[in-house]
C-alpha cells in the first residue's frame with residue numbers, strides 16, 4: 037500500500053493516471069509542471085502524482101541544494117531491489133539479467149559509488165580536464181569548420197550537425213577511435229539517439245514504464261518498441277567494441293577507458309563488487325550506453341540553442357565576435373586559456389544555458405529514508421525532481437524569460453556567476469560529464485562565431501523558442517544561413 041504523502045499540491049487525482057490532465061497542458065509537460073508549481077507549491081515544494089507515482093517537485097534553489105546534497109536522497113529507485121517498476125523496466129528493456137541496476141545513471145548504493153568514482157577517475161586519466169582533451173576537441177572543431185564551409189550555399193538544419201563531432205571527442209577517450217563523418221549508418225544512429233533522448237522521460241514513456249502490463253498488451257504503444265530496438269542495437273555495438281578490446285588487451289598498457297575497466301574486472305576478487313565478473317561486464321556495457329546517450333545529445337542540444345539565440349539576437353552575436361576578434365584574432369582557434377579575457381562571451385554562454393534550460397525537469401532522485409525539509413516530511417521511496425524552469429527562469433531573475441547576458445556581468449564588465457545557474461544539477465549526483473561538456477561547449481561555440489555568422493533562413497524571421505518536450509529539449513526544427521566571416 038502506498039504511504040499517504042501530506043505535501044502541498046493540486047490534490048485529488050485520477051487513479052492510475054494521477055495529475056496527468058493537469059500537467060499535460062497542450063501536451064507540454066514542462067510548462068504544465070511549471071504552471072502547477074507556481075499555483076500550488078509551498079515552502080519550495082509541490083507534490084504531483086505522475087501516472088501513479090508520487091513526485092515531489094522542488095523549485096526553490098536552497099531546498100534543492102539541501103536535498104540533493106543529502107546522501108539519503110541519492111537513489112534513483114526503491115531501496116528494495118525489485119520494488120520499483122519504473123527503474124527495473126530499464127534494465128529489462130536493455131536486455132540485462134534481473135538484478136540491481138547497472139551503469140551510472142540508474143544505479144544506486146555501493147554499485148553507484150564504485151561505478152561513478154571509477155568512471156570519473158578513468159575519464160580524467162584519459163584526458164578529461166587535461167590539455168590533451170583540448171587538443172582532441174580542437175581536432176574535431178577543425179574538421180567541423182571544414183564541413184560547415186561546404187554548407188554555406190544553402191540553409192542548414194544545424195541541430196542535426198553537432199552530434200557527431202561532439203560524440204567523437206568522447207569516443208576517442210572511451211574507445212580509442214572516432215567515427216567517419218560520412219558513415220550513413222552513423223547518421224541514422226545519431227538521429228535515433230536524438231529521438232530516444234527526447235522520448236525518454238516524456239509522460240508517455242513514464243506511463244509505459246510504470247505500467248509494464250499495458251506494454252505487454254500493446255507492444256507498439258507510443259513507439260516503445262522502437263526505443264527498445266534502439267537500446268539493444270547500441271548495446272550490441274558496445275558489446276562488439278568490448279569483445280574487440282578483450283582480444284588486444286595489454287594489462288600493462290591500457291589504451292583507453294574500456295581497457296582500464298577490463299583490467300579492473302580481471303583484478304576484482306570481491307564477489308560483492310560491481311566490477312566482479314559478469315556484473316563488471318554488465319556495468320561496463322551499460323555505462324558506455326549511458327555516456328553515449330548523455331554525452332552527445334545534451335551538449336549538441338546546447339549548441340543548437342546557442343545558434344538559435346545568436347540568430348535571434350544579432351547584436352549580441354556581433355558583440356561576441358568583436359570580443360573574439362580583439363582577444364583571439366583570426367590566426368588561431370580560441371583556446372581555454374582565453375576564457376578569462378572573454379567575459380562577455382562567457383556571460384553569453386551562461387545565458388544560453390539558462391534560457392535553453394535543456395534538462396528542464398532534471399533527472400529524478402529518490403529518498404532512501406524519510407526526509408525532513410523546511411517543515412515538511414518526504415516519505416522514503418518518493419521521487420524528487422527539480423523544477424529547473426522555476427530555479428533558472430522564475431521570479432528570482434526578475435526578467436527571467438528575457439535573453440540578457442548582462443545579468444552575468446557587473447558594472448565594470450567583469451563576469452559574475454550566480455549559484456542558481458545549475459544546468460548540470462547540484463549535489464551528489466550532479467552531471468558526471470560537466471567538465472567535458474563545458475570544454476566542448478566553449479571551444480565549439482567560440483570557434484564557430486570566430487569563423488561564421490549565423491543568420492535566419494528568411495531575412496526578418498527568426499526561429500522560435502518553441503521546443504519538442506522530452507527529457508532534454510531541442511528547439512523545433514529551424515534552418516540557418518552560415519556565412520563565413522573571412
Ligand code: HEM
Nearest residue numbers: 140141330331334335395399460461465466467468469473
Ligand atoms: C551541456 C551538457 C550536459 C548537461 C546540461 C547535462 C545535465 C545533466 C543533468 C541535469 C544530470 C542529472 C543530475 C542529477 O541527477 O541531479 C546529469 C547526469 C549525468 N550526466 Fe550530464 N549533462 C551534460 C553533458 C554530459 C556529458 C558530456 C556526459 C558524459 C560524458 C554526461 C554524463 C552524465 C552522467 C553519467 C550522469 C549521471 C550521474 C549520476 O547519476 O551519478 N553528461 N547530466
